[in-house]
Amino acid sequence: MPNEKDSDRDHAQIGGGRVLKGFILLALPWLSFQRDMLAIMKRGIEDASHLRPIANLTSREMQALMMIFDPSGKWRNLVDSDLQEKIKQAYTETFPEFVSGSVRCIEAQDALLGFISDLLDKLRKDTKPNGGTAVKTK
Numbered sequence: 407m408p409n410e411k412d413s414d415r416d417h418a419q420i421g422g423g424r425v426l427k428g429f430i431l432l433a434l435p436w437l438s439f440q441r442d443m444l445a446i447m448k449r450g451i452e453d454a455s456h457l458r459p460i461a462n463l464t465s466r467e468m469q470a471l472m473m474i475f476d477p478s479g480k481w482r483n484l485v486d487s488d489l490q491e492k493i494k495q496a497y498t499e500t501f502p503e504f505v506s507g508s509v510r511c512i513e514a515q516d517a518l519l520g521f522i523s524d525l526l527d528k529l530r531k532d533t534k535p536n537g538g539t540a541v542k543t544k
Contacts, residue, residue: 423533430530437523441516448512451505461501465494 427530427533430526433526434523434530437519437526441519441523444512444516444519448509448516451508451512461498465497468493468497
């Protein structure tokens with residue numbers, strides 16, 4: 407009826423606000439968890455004792471790939487007899503750059519997650535009880 411105060415639109419707005427607030431309340435702990443995991447990953451990468459096993463694994467994987475694609479070593483020996491050693495040396499020289507890039511990527515992800523968390527928390531706090539959002543004007 408047109409004269410009723412509670413229209414379907416008002417109920418939809420109230421429900422939408424609850425859904426948004428519920429989504430935000432569920433998303434904030436997950437974002438916090440992701441930030442904690444990024445911090446753990448960053449500490450693990452920066453700790454030099456964790457890098458040697460990763461470097462050895464990738465070096466050995468590269469050697470295994472070369473053995474699979476060139477089992478006789480004919481092509482590798484045509485290029486250079488010390489190709490495997492040169493690849494290992496190049497990898498050892500470039501690995502610190504890879505680590506540095508990984509740390510920067512983790513820091514960028516952490517900054518982005520922090521921004522999203524702050525934005526969602528602000529949105530959660532600014533949500534009106536009737537389901538709308540408080541619009542602040544200057």
